[in-house]
Amino acid sequence: VSVHLAKGMRDHLPTAMKNRQHVIDTLRGVFSRFGFEPLETPAVERIETLTGKYGDEGDKLLFRIADNAIFRSGEVPAVGKICDQALRYDLTVPLARVVAMNPDLRLPFKRWQMQPVWRGDRPQRGRFREFWQCDVDIVGTTSPLADAECLAVLAAGLEALDFSNYRIRLNDRRILAAMVRAAGASDRETAVLVAIDKLDKIGRDGVTAELSRIGLDEAALTTLWSILDIPVGLEETLDALAAALDEGGRAGVDALREVLPNALAMGVPRGNIVIDATLARGLDYYTGPVYETEVLEPKIGSISGGGRYDKLVGMFSGRDVPAVGVSFGLERIITVMEELGRFGAPAPAAKVLVAVWDKSLKAESLALATQLRAAGVATELYLDDAKLQKQMKYANERGYPYVALIGPDEAKQGVIALKDLRSGAQELLGEDEIIARLT
Amino acid sequence: VSVHLAKGMRDHLPTAMKNRQHVIDTLRGVFSRFGFEPLETPAVERIETLTGKYGDEGDKLLFRIADNAIFRSGEVPAVGKICDQALRYDLTVPLARVVAMNPDLRLPFKRWQMQPVWRGDRPQRGRFREFWQCDVDIVGTTSPLADAECLAVLAAGLEALDFSNYRIRLNDRRILAAMVRAAGASDRETAVLVAIDKLDKIGRDGVTAELSRIGLDEAALTTLWSILDIPVGLEETLDALAAALDEGGRAGVDALREVLPNALAMGVPRGNIVIDATLARGLDYYTGPVYETEVLEPKIGSISGGGRYDKLVGMFSGRDVPAVGVSFGLERIITVMEELGRFGAPAPAAKVLVAVWDKSLKAESLALATQLRAAGVATELYLDDAKLQKQMKYANERGYPYVALIGPDEAKQGVIALKDLRSGAQELLGEDEIIARLT
Numbered sequence: 042v043s044v045h046l047a048k049g050m051r052d053h054l055p056t057a058m059k060n061r062q063h064v065i066d067t068l069r070g071v072f073s074r075f076g077f078e079p080l081e082t083p084a085v086e087r088i089e090t091l092t093g094k095y096g097d098e099g100d101k102l103l104f105r106i107a108d109n110a111i112f113r114s115g116e117v118p119a120v121g122k123i124c125d126q127a128l129r130y131d132l133t134v135p136l137a138r139v140v141a142m143n144p145d146l147r148l149p150f151k152r153w154q155m156q157p158v159w160r161g162d163r164p165q166r167g168r169f170r171e172f173w174q175c176d177v178d179i180v181g182t183t184s185p186l187a188d189a190e191c192l193a194v195l196a197a198g199l200e201a202l203d204f205s206n207y208r209i210r211l212n213d214r215r216i217l218a219a220m221v222r223a224a225g226a227s228d229r230e231t232a233v234l235v236a237i238d239k240l241d242k243i244g245r246d247g248v249t250a251e252l253s254r255i256g257l258d259e260a261a262l263t264t265l266w267s268i269l270d271i272p273v274g275l276e277e278t279l280d281a282l283a284a285a286l287d288e289g290g291r292a293g294v295d296a297l298r299e300v301l302p303n304a305l306a307m308g309v310p311r312g313n314i315v316i317d318a319t320l321a322r323g324l325d326y327y328t329g330p331v332y333e334t335e336v337l338e339p340k341i342g343s344i345s346g347g348g349r350y351d352k353l354v355g356m357f358s359g360r361d362v363p364a365v366g367v368s369f370g371l372e373r374i375i376t377v378m379e380e381l382g383r384f385g386a387p388a389p390a391a392k393v394l395v396a397v398w399d400k401s402l403k404a405e406s407l408a409l410a411t412q413l414r415a416a417g418v419a420t421e422l423y424l425d426d427a428k429l430q431k432q433m434k435y436a437n438e439r440g441y442p443y444v445a446l447i448g449p450d451e452a453k454q455g456v457i458a459l460k461d462l463r464s465g466a467q468e469l470l471g472e473d474e475i476i477a478r479l480t
Numbered sequence: 481v482s483v484h485l486a487k488g489m490r491d492h493l494p495t496a497m498k499n500r501q502h503v504i505d506t507l508r509g510v511f512s513r514f515g516f517e518p519l520e521t522p523a524v525e526r527i528e529t530l531t532g533k534y535g536d537e538g539d540k541l542l543f544r545i546a547d548n549a550i551f552r553s554g555e556v557p558a559v560g561k562i563c564d565q566a567l568r569y570d571l572t573v574p575l576a577r578v579v580a581m582n583p584d585l586r587l588p589f590k591r592w593q594m595q596p597v598w599r600g601d602r603p604q605r606g607r608f609r610e611f612w613q614c615d616v617d618i619v620g621t622t623s624p625l626a627d628a629e630c631l632a633v634l635a636a637g638l639e640a641l642d643f644s645n646y647r648i649r650l651n652d653r654r655i656l657a658a659m660v661r662a663a664g665a666s667d668r669e670t671a672v673l674v675a676i677d678k679l680d681k682i683g684r685d686g687v688t689a690e691l692s693r694i695g696l697d698e699a700a701l702t703t704l705w706s707i708l709d710i711p712v713g714l715e716e717t718l719d720a721l722a723a724a725l726d727e728g729g730r731a732g733v734d735a736l737r738e739v740l741p742n743a744l745a746m747g748v749p750r751g752n753i754v755i756d757a758t759l760a761r762g763l764d765y766y767t768g769p770v771y772e773t774e775v776l777e778p779k780i781g782s783i784s785g786g787g788r789y790d791k792l793v794g795m796f797s798g799r800d801v802p803a804v805g806v807s808f809g810l811e812r813i814i815t816v817m818e819e820l821g822r823f824g825a826p827a828p829a830a831k832v833l834v835a836v837w838d839k840s841l842k843a844e845s846l847a848l849a850t851q852l853r854a855a856g857v858a859t860e861l862y863l864d865d866a867k868l869q870k871q872m873k874y875a876n877e878r879g880y881p882y883v884a885l886i887g888p889d890e891a892k893q894g895v896i897a898l899k900d901l902r903s904g905a906q907e908l909l910g911e912d913e914i915i916a917r918l919t
Contacts, residue, residue, distance in 0.1 A: 046581075047524045058519060062518060075853060141483050143493070151829065424588060426623075
């Protein structure tokens with residue numbers, strides 16, 4: 042019998058799960074401190090909710106659900122009719138749907154959401170078809186304080202996870218659009234931005250070659266590079282961009298002039314953020330400030346990102362509702378933390394193994410395990426019949442710090458033997474004493 | 481523009497989410513105290529992993545995934561080829577797959593798993609196509625202590641959720657099989673058990689009618705009812721069953737004679753558990769003790785259940801690995817707790833709103849919010865420009881207990897005004913004092 046996972050899927054066994062829970066619990070704590078509230082949306086959405094939001098590439102990667110009625114009827118319908126549902130592709134579009142469907146929601150609506158998403162990418166090393174996003178969004182305000190708060194959550198989340206060697210790159214969609222306009226290539230904006238987005242991967246020459254292929258001439262390239270080459274920095278970068286761009290671009294610069302100092306005042310470290318005109322986030326729906334975070338060592342690409350999307354809710358409800366948010370990529374963060382050796386040894390499943398001397402003393406061991414658990418001590422009871430030596434070895438192999446045992450002598454005296462497996466010391470304790478020792 | 485959820489799906493808005501998290505966090509605490517470790521498996525499984533495990537009805541309810549390559553090619557393949565993947569239907573079969581794929585796993589493997597599952601049921605009031613199971617299982621031992629421990633987790637979980645008015649019904653698959661054998665209907669065992677399983681819903685006459693339809697004659701019915709009519713109870717019920725059944729059935733009785741006293745010794749309240757020969761759990765894969773829990777008031781059906789399934793892992797690996805487990809149904813538990821008014825008012829998103837006096841004092845408010853958050857206080861910052869009165873009203877409407885404010889006078893004195901919205905009292909506090917007050 043051969044048994045396999047579905048393509049691009051994986052299990053999270055206990056050691057991995059403990060690391061994942063550490064990150065999720067930490068982020069949940071940070072999100073709650075910022076006043077965000079939890080939301081969950083279903084894995085399955087109507088296909089029309091998802092298509093047309095992520096660009097053509099995104100649409101192709103949707104996991105589509107086949108109506109199981111088809112399999113009962115045995116008929117073959119037209120392709121377009123087979124699937125009217127698909128799996129969640131990100132957490133932003135479902136949020137926009139929720140806002141559109143709940144007009145009574147009090148705004149601003151600040152929510153966090155941590156759930157898996159699915160994308161039918163070709164599986165690669167370290168890339169999976171199911172992965173988690175950890176998002177916070179603020180819906181219902183155009184205030185630049187909201188953008189700043191997203192940057193502050195980002196920095197606070199990374200700090201809580203013990204990251205300091207990271208860089209937030211900040212840009213604005215309007216700066217990007219103005220740049221493309223200056224190069225006279227507005228009719229090919231998406232293609233130009235896709236090329237610029239590859240700067241990290243294919244370098245300056247690669248981007249130039251791709252832009253030439255798109256049809257940008259020498260003059261256009263010179264103009265574009267004169268802007269892209271503006272050194273990353275803070276206020277001085279904004280000044281240089283303002284001087285190089287048209288009025289539409291300056292609107293983006295002005296937005297960042299509001300967002301940046303507020304983000305700094307809200308705790309984003311000055312050394313961890315830069316204005317970077319080359320940052321071109323892929324998703325179609327952004328309309329204002331956009332940002333992405335990379336860890337500087339080890340290099341692994343973006344671990345979080347986000348931006349303002351003031352038109353997405355309107356795609357569902359016809360009524361524009363401004364929104365801004367940030368998404369942490371759980372798997373990337375875990376990969377970096379693993380490479381940095383941040384997780385240490387996994388916590389054992391229990392603090393104490395309650396061993397069983399023999400059948401005649403089983404009831405005492407069961408009662409002890411029950412009392413310890415009731416007192417909040419993570420307790421494993423040895424379930425099978427086995428010699429004491431084997432039970433001790435079992436506890437050792439699993440890394441449990443203690444073994445508790447009631448043998449005939451202990452039963453007679455009404456005490457429990459507690460063995461510390463690290464020191465080898467053993468002591469006889471009363472019921473209250475052992476609880477006090479282990480809690 | 482009209483916008484909808486997919487059929488049978490729903491969102492969990494913040495108030496509902498807080499209740500869900502309360503239940504999940506509580507169960508996670510109980511599971512951890514019993515020495516269970518976390519596991520997650522992917523939403524998407526290969527179709528052959530899932531089919532043939534849940535009976536014919538189950539197979540029909542699978543959510544099948546269409547390979548998105550189909551939609552790129554535009555070709556219409558044969559129905560059987562469209563889908564080679566499906567969504568998780570429960571957490572037990574994926575666990576069996578994990579065990580089969582990881583032969584190095586240390587046994588017994590005690591894991592908890594809380595994840596959504598999907599079933600393409602016809603949506604009904606209160607029944608959804610996506611719902612959560614909260615499972616613990618012990619894999620790798622035939623010890624009746626393992627069955628008892630599952631019953632103990634069940635009772636501890638319900639107690640931690642503040643349930644006392646519930647009843648665990650305990651039976652054994654071998655008792656059911658022997659009963660059907662006694663009625664001479666072993667060739668129709670599944671049909672007979674399906675009929676018996678409806679006793680609660682269609683009553684004694686309904687079940688008799690259905691059994692007659694299946695072809696049981698008067699004598700068979702008399703025999704069957706003589707066993708089903710054995711009053712529910714504890715040891716005396718086991719004695720009566722032992723007297724009524726053949727050797728195969730007595731093996732089931734003997735198993736329960738081991739499991740029951742151990743479960744009681746491990747804290748299952750004597751008044752909350754009964755032996756009930758009419759309990760016929762639906763799933764095909766059970767092989768030994770089975771159990772189900774119902775809340776007595778309000779009546780809502782089973783809120784948790786489980787049993788022993790010693791052959792399921794072998795369906796994947798060819799090597800039998802014994803296993804036993806219990807599953808809590810999150811949605812049913814929440815429904816009962818809601819009906820019993822157990823949740824109370826939802827906690828507000830923040831403990832304090834930091835109001836902003838005006839632009840000139842914004843930096844001070846941002847710094848205050850940042851300090852409070854760093855100290856662990858759930859803090860909302862008012863993001864938009866608004867009169868103070870509007871900000872106060874906002875905090876009131878959202879149920880925040882406090883508003884903190886730095887106006888011109890406070891700024892001059894280097895203090896913060898903290899208003900208690902319930903009492904109306906306001907005091908001036910230093911930075912350390914306000915943190916001490918709110919933590």
